[in-house]
Amino acid sequence: AIDDDPNISEKVLREQFEKLLLNPLFGVGQREETARRVIVIDALDECGLEDDIGTILRLLPQVQKSTSVQLRFLLTSRPELTIRLGFEGIADAHQDLVLHEIEMPVIEHDISLYFEDQFQRLKQRRSFPSDWPGDAATKGLVDRAVPLFIAAATLCRFIDDAKWNPQKRLEAILTDQSTYVSKMDSTYIPVLKQLLTGQNETESRTLLEEFKEIVGVIIILAIPLSINSLSHLIDRELEDVQCRLDQLHSVLSVPNNFDTPVRLLHLSFRDFLLDHHQEKSKFWIDEKVCLSVPVAGSQSLMVLSSEPEASSRPSDEKATD
Template sequence: MDLSRLQIAKQAAFDSYGNQHSECLPGTRIDLLREIEEWAKSPHGKCIFWLNGMAGTGKSTISQTVASRLQDQQLLGASFFFRRGEEDRGTAKKLFPTLTEQMVNRIPQMLPRVQKAMDDDPNISEKVLREQFEKLLLNPLFDIEQREEIKRRVIVIDALDECDSEDDIGIILQLLPQVRKSTSVQLRFLLTSRPELPIRLGFEGITDAHQDLVLHEIEKPVIEHDISLYFEDQFLRLKQRRSFPPDWPGAPATKILVDRAVPLFIAAATICRFISDVKWNPQKRLEAILTDQSTYVSKMDSTYVPVLKQLLTGQNEIESRKLLEEFKEIVGVIIILATPLSINSLSHLIDRESDDVKCRLDQLHSVLGVPNNFDTPVRLLHLSFRDFLLDHHKDKTKFWIDEKYTNQRLTERCLQIMQSSLEKNICKLPSEGIQWNEISNDSIQHYIPPELKYACRYWAHHLVQCTDLPSMMHNVYRFLQVHFLHWVEAMSLLRLTSAVSGILDLLQTAISLPQVEEEWSTLTQTLEGHSDSVYSVAFSPDGRLLASSSGDETVRLWDPATGALTQTLEGHSSWVESVAISPDGRLLASGSCDKTVRLWDLATGALTQTLKGHSDWVNSVAFSSDGRLLASGSGDK
C-alpha cells in the first residue's frame, strides 16, 4: 500500500505526537459523550454532528475523547485537528489527502480507486478542494461493493474555525453531505468549532444534514460539577507530589476557583497549571489567584490577567517596564508567528540570546508549551491566550500586543536575516546542474536554518499586515533588487517553489498604488487638500461632483468645474482605499483599512450607515447598475 504521493498533514490525527490533547476526566461530560456515541451508532443519525462553543469550552478535549473511544470500537474513519499557526494544520489544503490516507488504512477496499486517482493525476493533492474530495474520498467510497452489513465510520474534524480561509470552510461544509449517497459505507462527521459567522452560514445551507449541540448552553450545574471534579483531580495529583494536608486547599477555595472558571474548561486548566508550576510555591500562587480583586469584563480576563500580573510581582517601576517590553517583544512574536519556532530560532529571529528567551518563557508554562529542548517549537496551549493578548478592546492594558506593530518588527527582522544570509549557491553545491534529489537534507538544514527558512517563507505574510506598509516598501525594494534570485533559489531548495508565485501576487496586491509616470499635456487643474496619498477618485453620474479618498482618512468632494472643495467627509479611522458613487448620484460608498464600508448622503454629507463584517482592509467598493446592490472587496479573501 503506497500512499506516499499524497501530501498529508503529519501531525493532524488525534493520536499523533504533535497533537497532544488530554481526554475528558472520568465522570465528566457523561451526557454529552453518550449523546455523541448514540448519534455515531444510530442508523438514522444525521450526516454531521456540529459541536460548537465559545473559546475554552473544551471542544478539542471532547474531540480527542470521542476519537479515542471510536477507535477502540473500530468506528473511527479518520481525524483532522486544525490548528491556527501550524503550517499544515492551519489550512484545508491537506485536509482530504490526510483523511484519505487514514480511511484507506481502515477501509482497504478504497485503495484501488485512490491509487487510480493518484496515477491519473500525480498532483491531485494540489487540486481544488472539490476535486480532491471527489477523487480521493467520495468516488472510492462509491466503488466499494455493497454488502449485507453496511460499514459505519465517523470522521472527527476539530477546530474548523481555525482553518485560515473562510471560503474553504464554506466549501468543506457543502461537500461533506455528499457522502450520504454512499450505499456501502455510512460515513459521518463530528465537527467542532466556535460559532463563527461563516460556519453558522455554512450550516444554514445544509440544515437537513446536521444536528448541533452548543457547549456554552449546557446547564450551569452540569458544568460546575465537571469543573469541580477537574479541580479535585488536579489538586489530588499536586498533593501527591507536594506535602500538603489532605484537605488542601479546602472547599471554600475550590468553590471560588470553580466560580471563576465556569463555563470555561481552559480557565480551570490554566489556573491549575499556574498553581502547579514546579518552580513556584503552590500555596502562594493559589493565594495570588484568590486575593486578586480586580474587576474583569470576561472569563478570559479573570483567567489570564492574574497569571500575567505575577510576572511583575516584587518589581519596581523600572524593572516592570523592562519586563513588559521583553514580554511584548518575545511573547508578541510567538503569538503572531505563522508557524511555531524553537527557542533557538526565536532568539535569532528577534535578535536575543537563547537563554534570555528561555528565562522569560519559563514564567509562562501555564499558557505556553515551553520545552526544555531549545530546538523544539514553543507552542500556545490554547488559542484563547492569543485572542486575549490581541483584543483591541484591551489596548489600554499593560499586556496588550499591537498586532500590526509586531508584524512590522517581524517583517524588518525577516528582511535583515535574508539580506545577511542569502547568496548565490547558498548550499555550496559543486555544480549548477545538480539534481534536487542529490542534495542532502542535512546540507539544506545547515545552510538554511529554521529562522532563515521562516523568513523566506513568511516575510510577505507579515509585510501586508504592517502598521506602516508604505514606509516598509523602500526596504522591500532594496532587498528584491539585490536578493530576488537568491530568495527564489532558497525557496526552490526548500521545496517551496509553488509558494513563490503566491507571495509575489500578495506583494503585488499590497503595493498596487496608483502611479503616474509621465505628465499629461491635457492637465486642466490640480486639486490640493489631502494630507496623504490619494488612493481613489470617482465622478458622479452627471459629472458635477468628484470624490477622492486618501490615506489621511478622509473623503473629499470637489466641484470639477471650479476645483473648489465642497465637503470633507470624516469618520474612517484608517486609510480610505476606495470610493464609489451610486447611479442616481445620491449615495457615496467608501471602503477603508479600518475594515468598514461607510455610506454617505451626498446632498448633506451625513454618514447614513457603517457596514461591518470584513476582517481585513477593504480595498474596493462598487455599486450595481441599478444601485440596489453594493459589493466590497477585502484582503480577508
C-alpha cells in the same frame, strides 16, 4: 489515493475530499450491519482560509450517500460569522449545540471533571497530598471558569507553571480573579484581530473606534442592554451596532432578537479589555472614556433604569462569587 497521486495535497479541497474520503468510502462493500464511525474536526474556525471553511462545510454532507458506512462528523468551533453562514447553508444536514446554552449544572460538572483530571496529573509530577486542592478550591475554580473550557485550561496552566508554587498561584486566583487575566491573550487576541482582517488603515481605525464605543458600553454597564437599547444609548444606527456585534459571538452572547440583552460569555473578557497592562494594545478600552459616553437624549437615559428585559448576567455572577 496518495500512492496514485503524491501531489494530492496541492490539489483543490474538493478534489482532495473526493479522492481521500468520498471515493474510498463509496468503495467499501456492503455489510450485514452498517458500520458507524465518527470523525472529530476540532477548532474549524482556525482553518487558514475562510473560503476553505465554507468549502469543507458544503462537502461534508456528501458522505450521507454512503450506504455501507454511517459516517458522522463532530465539529467544534468558535461561532465566527464564516462558520455560522456555512452551517446556514447546510441547515438540514446538521445539528448544533451552543455551549453557553447548555444547562449550567451540566457545564459545571464537565468542567469540574476537567479540573480533577488536571490536578491528578499535577500531583503525579509534584509532591502534593492526595486530597489537594480540596472540594472548596475546585468549586471556586469551576465558578470562575464556567461556561468556557478555555478559561478552565488557562487557569490550569497558570497554576501548573513550573516556576511558581501551585498552592500560592491557586490562592491568588481564588482571592483575585484579575491575577490571571493577562494569560487570556491567546484566547481573546485572535478573536479581536479578525475584526481588522483585510481592512486598510482608515477602515481599521473606524472599526476600532466603533468596537470601543459599543463593547465599552456593554462591559461597563451593570445591567445588560439589548441591541435596540444600545443603539439608542450611543446614538448609532441599529444596523451598525448589529454589524459590529455580529463579529463577536465568540466572546459575547449576541441574540437574534434585538430586544434581548447582549451578555458577556465570561467576565474575564471585561477584565482583559480594561486591564491596564493592555494599554498598549489597540483593543484596550479606557473605562473613564466609556463612563463619559454622551447619552443621546432623555429616552436613552431612561433605558438605564427601565430596561424591561434586563437582568444580571449569570456568567458574571458565577465569576464573582
